Amino acid sequence: MAYLTDIEIAQSVEMKPITEIAKSVGIDEKYIEQYGKYKAKLDLSLLSDTKKEDGKLILVTAITPTPAGEGKTTTTIGLADGMRRIGKKTAVALREPSLGPVFGVKGGAAGGGYAQVVPMEDINLHFTGDFHAIGAANNLIAAMLDNHIYQGNALNIDPRRITWKRCVDMNDRQLRFVTDGLGGRVNGVPREDGYDITVASEVMAVFCLATSITDLKERLSRIVVAYTYNEEPVTVGQIGATGAAAALLKDAIKPNLVQTLEGTPAFVHGGPFANIAHGCNSVIATKMAMKLGDYAITEAGFGADLGAEKFLDIKCRMANLTPSAVVVVATVRALKMHGGVPKTELAGENLDALKKGIPNLLRHVSNIKNVYKLPSVVAVNRFPTDTDDEIDLIISECKALGVNVVLSTVWAEGGKGGEALAREVVRLCEEEKGDFTFSYEDDTTIEEKIDAIVRKIYGGNGVILTPQAKKQVASLEKNGYGKLPVCMAKTQYSFSDDMTKLGAPENFTVTVRNVKVSAGAGFVVALTGDIMTMPGLPKVPAAEKIDVDENGKITGLF
Numbered sequence: 001m002a003y004l005t006d007i008e009i010a011q012s013v014e015m016k017p018i019t020e021i022a023k024s025v026g027i028d029e030k031y032i033e034q035y036g037k038y039k040a041k042l043d044l045s046l047l048s049d050t051k052k053e054d055g056k057l058i059l060v061t062a063i064t065p066t067p068a069g070e071g072k073t074t075t076t077i078g079l080a081d082g083m084r085r086i087g088k089k090t091a092v093a094l095r096e097p098s099l100g101p102v103f104g105v106k107g108g109a110a111g112g113g114y115a116q117v118v119p120m121e122d123i124n125l126h127f128t129g130d131f132h133a134i135g136a137a138n139n140l141i142a143a144m145l146d147n148h149i150y151q152g153n154a155l156n157i158d159p160r161r162i163t164w165k166r167c168v169d170m171n172d173r174q175l176r177f178v179t180d181g182l183g184g185r186v187n188g189v190p191r192e193d194g195y196d197i198t199v200a201s202e203v204m205a206v207f208c209l210a211t212s213i214t215d216l217k218e219r220l221s222r223i224v225v226a227y228t229y230n231e232e233p234v235t236v237g238q239i240g241a242t243g244a245a246a247a248l249l250k251d252a253i254k255p256n257l258v259q260t261l262e263g264t265p266a267f268v269h270g271g272p273f274a275n276i277a278h279g280c281n282s283v284i285a286t287k288m289a290m291k292l293g294d295y296a297i298t299e300a301g302f303g304a305d306l307g308a309e310k311f312l313d314i315k316c317r318m319a320n321l322t323p324s325a326v327v328v329v330a331t332v333r334a335l336k337m338h339g340g341v342p343k344t345e346l347a348g349e350n351l352d353a354l355k356k357g358i359p360n361l362l363r364h365v366s367n368i369k370n371v372y373k374l375p376s377v378v379a380v381n382r383f384p385t386d387t388d389d390e391i392d393l394i395i396s397e398c399k400a401l402g403v404n405v406v407l408s409t410v411w412a413e414g415g416k417g418g419e420a421l422a423r424e425v426v427r428l429c430e431e432e433k434g435d436f437t438f439s440y441e442d443d444t445t446i447e448e449k450i451d452a453i454v455r456k457i458y459g460g461n462g463v464i465l466t467p468q469a470k471k472q473v474a475s476l477e478k479n480g481y482g483k484l485p486v487c488m489a490k491t492q493y494s495f496s497d498d499m500t501k502l503g504a505p506e507n508f509t510v511t512v513r514n515v516k517v518s519a520g521a522g523f524v525v526a527l528t529g530d531i532m533t534m535p536g537l538p539k540v541p542a543a544e545k546i547d548v549d550e551n552g553k554i555t556g557l558f
Contacts, residue, residue: 003384006112006558010120013261021259025091025292026050033254035128038119041254044212044284047291054290055089056324056429060299060379061308061368063330063361064502065492066337071112071381071411075329075418076299078115078410079379079425081262082418083295088426091293092117092264095271095281095301096131096256097124098199100171100535102557103543109271112558113411115418117258117266121554130207130269131169131198133252137220137245138203142166144241145225146181149189155238156228159191163516164225165533169198173536200276200533205487205521207249208270208282209318216253217246223520233479235519255285262415265292274301275492276533278310278523283319295429302492304328304364305457312372313438313453314485314523322436325428326368326376327421329408330361332386332394338503349387358397359504363459363495365403371439371456375432377424378405384412404428442483446473446515449486450526454510458495464511469526472515481517481524489527497528 004012018040022032031046060076073094080092094117097109102124110120117123126132142164149157168175175195181188198204202223210216221237228234236242255269269285272278279301280286289296300307308326316322333346338360339353361378368376380394391407398405406424409417440452447465454460465473476482493499496508514527537543545556 006116007120007555009114010116010118010261011553013118015118016259016263018257018259021263021265022257024263025089025265027292038258039122039128040257041128041251042257042288044254047284047287050291052291054287055294055296057286057290057321058295058297058325058327058425058429059308059311059323060297060327060329061304061311061364062302062328063334063364064303064305064338064495066334067343070329070331070334072299072329073109074112074115074411075327075379075381075408076297077111077117077260077264077266078408078414078418079327079421080264080266080297081115081260081415082410082422083297083425084262084264085415085419086422086426088422089294090264091267091289091296092260093267093269093281093285093289093296093298095299096127096268098131098197098271098273099125099169100197100199103537103541103546104171104535105538105542114261114414115410116261117268118261119258121557123258123268124557125554127268128256130252130256131271133248134201134203134207135167135169135198137248138167138198138201140245140248141203141223141225141236141239141241144239146188148239155234156230157226157234158229159189161227162191162193162225163227165194165196167196167198167201171197171535171537173534176532176534194534196533197273197535199271199273202518202521203245204270204272205277205518207253208272208278208280209315209521210253211283211287211319213246213250213253216249217242219520219522220245221520224517231475233519253284255282255288274307274310275531276489278314278487278521279307280311280315283315286321287319295426304367305495306488306490306492308368309439309453309457310487313440314487316436317438317485318522323374324434325425325432326374327379327425328361328364328368328376329379329381330394331381331383332390333383335361335394340502347385349390351389351393354390354393355397357503358394360502362401362403363504367457371437373437374434375428376404377421377428378403379408379421380405381411382407382409442485446477446482446486446524450488450512453486453488458510459504459506460496460508460510462509464509465515466511466513469512469515476515476517476524481519484517485523487518487523487525489525489531491529491531499529
């Protein structure tokens with residue numbers, strides 16, 4: 001059977017004018033800045049002017065991802081549409097896609113099938129220009145830093161200890177390591193350098209955690225960009241770049257309003273990667289969704305060991321948010337991969353492998369229930385290739401172990417396929433009270449925080465810090481950064497730091513090779529394994545299939 005592609009489905013649905021979507025949740029026109037007919041930015045004053053009590057916050061997360069796909073965004077959107085179908089005033093808050101994965105291998109972040117946010121082409125390509133503004137602010141800081149050194153280096157910055165990189169929103173391995181400032185004295189100071197992808201920039205993290213322009217400026221000014229010859233940190237504030245960087249972000253920080261295929265309001269804003277950064281949409285967009293809906297559905301990137309851990313331990317801690325329920329998305333295909341089936345053989349029924357992969361799901365569910373103490377439900381996201389026996393096996397195995405589980409068919413049926421999940425989420429919010437707890441406390445050391453995450457969330461035996469990482473931790477604690485939460489940079493494909501260890505591995509340790517501070521974002525980053533802050537393109541990039549005709553109609557975008 002031939003299925004329509006995501007872009008064909010999206011282009012077949014008639015969108016409502018964005019003013020109509022805004023009106024459906026009571027947004028006055030004075031707060032709306034339209035970007036064409038179907039996209040808008042909302043003035044930040046809407047948050048303080050709206051007196052409605054905050055709605056309930058629901059987090060959608062997933063099992064450990066595989067290249068087979070889990071459909072977390074699809075489930076988030078389908079659940080929001082399902083909530084509206086059962087009569088609940090709902091808004092959804094999502095991240096913006098990075099151009100890197102759009103042109104690379106992973107695909108966009110606008111959902112799929114009949115559960116998408118639209119206009120999906122715009123959302124996946126440029127959108128309202130937020131990421132360009134973030135890249136420009138990042139690169140302005142880099143230019144002013146190098147210029148400060150060139151113009152006499154009054155701050156005594158050690159060029160070998162510059163920690164700030166330029167960025168570009170594209171997968172480009174050629175830029176990971178560069179040498180710049182060549183060509184004689186008039187062309188700068190020669191040094192080794194490199195680029196990050198924009199979504200890994202600390203400006204992105206700052207942007208997504210800021211609660212206002214004032215907060216944004218304070219966070220930007222605290223960013224550490226280099227160290228002096230005396231090993232003192234140098235900040236954006238010290239090189240005089242705070243105001244100009246904030247000015248570049250003044251429009252970007254306003255959340256973007258779009259719609260789902262079924263007309264549910266969707267705030268799509270910000271987009272840090274969850275294997276490198278904290279993997280959540282902006283605090284402002286989440287708060288806007290909570291302010292305008294009785295239920296706000298949001299997602300965090302990759303599996304619950306990454307995105308959900310950071311959403312709960314970093315974002316909720318900083319923004320004083322308490323989720324009412326958590327949805328853990330699982331697919332037959334991904335569980336079969338965790339049970340040892342290669343990606344090329346996933347279409348065939350394999351109940352044994354499915355059973356072997358289920359411990360991965362159970363560990364994520366246990367973490368939500370026993371570590372974070374939140375009510376949860378497993379959403380089995382059905383793909384067309386899944387057999388009834390495979391679906392029945394997951395549901396019966398979960399029920400036998402007392403795990404709450406619901407079948408979701410939102411990819412094929414949109415909101416209708418999310419109604420059962422919506423009813424269960426409403427029940428969790430109304431009947432089951434969580435006792436939200438973090439996985440570690442603020443007053444523990446950096447090493448103790450990392451160790452707590454490895455033991456409690458990953459299921460490992462503890463953390464090993466390399467001699468370099470130990471030295472970095474000591475320096476950070478000496479400089480007053482010891483009480484910050486920790487953002488783990490780790491492979492998304494395993495609970496461990498080894499991407500080949502699928503399922504629910506045991507008796508492993510996690511090695512941290514590098515620890516750095518994101519002082520503006522307000523967390524310490526611990527890098528494990530061979531995690532990259534600048535991905536590369538695959539052998540056959542998705543970009544090869546994308547085209548546009550003379551009428552401006554885009555094809556090949558998923």
